[in-house]
Amino acid sequence: MHNIDKYVVGVDLGGTKIAAALFDSSGKMLKRERTETAGAATAREVVMRITGMVQSVAEGRTLSGVGLASPGAVNSRDGIVLHGTNLPEWTNIPLKKWMEAELGAPVQVVNDANAAAWGEYARGAGRGSANMVYVTFSTGIGAGIVLDGELLLGTNSFAGELGHNIIDPGGPVCSxxxxxxxxxFASGTAIRNATLVLMQERPSLIAELAAARGEEVSSRTVFEAREQGDAVALEVIERAIHYMALGLANAVHTFNPDRIVIGGGVSKAAGQLFPMLREETEKLVMKPYQGSYEIVPAGLHDDVGLIGAAAMFRFQPASTAANSH
Ligand SMILES: [Zn+2]
Structure with a gap:
């Protein structure tokens, strides 16, 4: 039924850039393009740029589907971007409908964290797992859940917003x-803020390291200072690991995953993160869950949105259980 001449395009829509790539049925990327969104006055114009890029990478091939990853709140069932990006007029955009009319191919729209989760599950560090929790620690915390081989969407396709689980009602104000x-408590921004507070009180290498780089204090400089034994960095990281693990332990109890895939800038900055994170999470989960999951770094990096969006139209042979959506 699925022969080799099937092509899918993945699109990663960002606040400032659009990337599109053509994939063959095995999931191999054949061609990619990138463009800026700057200068587009209306949502229609942005959509015309997207469809233009899809046609450009497809080079006349018939497409069996186009998957699009969008930031913000997305209704995946109807393919509507509800709100939440810095593109012009980007509210209640019927992206699926507009793109299908233009392209004549089925379109699936998914939130970027869910696209990344699905990408890791289908093609990255989640391969071979059945129940996977994907968490990205960067400016904020993004997450996506795959249960029994299906992306968990929920009633409004808003499932999996683990970053906004309240873990301390008396804690700092959130976005x-x-x-x-x-x-x-556990994002890159939180690590940076905690560091800046402690640096006011105590001497630390962190300011020097950041200045030598010509950079602001970031989770990267904090992890570097920790390697050099800096007391402020040690304290900040220990606390951050505790809070990261606390959220992961909650996810373990909620979803009972066999694998947790960790992405984002914070995990890239921290080679030593994983052993500590595993140990701390194991301390915080209830006994029956101990040893039932692994925690691994993400495998796909910058292309994860493109790959995940395209993989919404399942690559063959991704898995013997896969059937077309
Ligand atoms: Zn929040």
């Missing part, structure tokens, strides 16, 4: 307006 969400 969502509430207090004490997981990402106010």
């Amino acid at each position: 969502c307006g509430r207090n004490g969400c997981w990402e106010t």
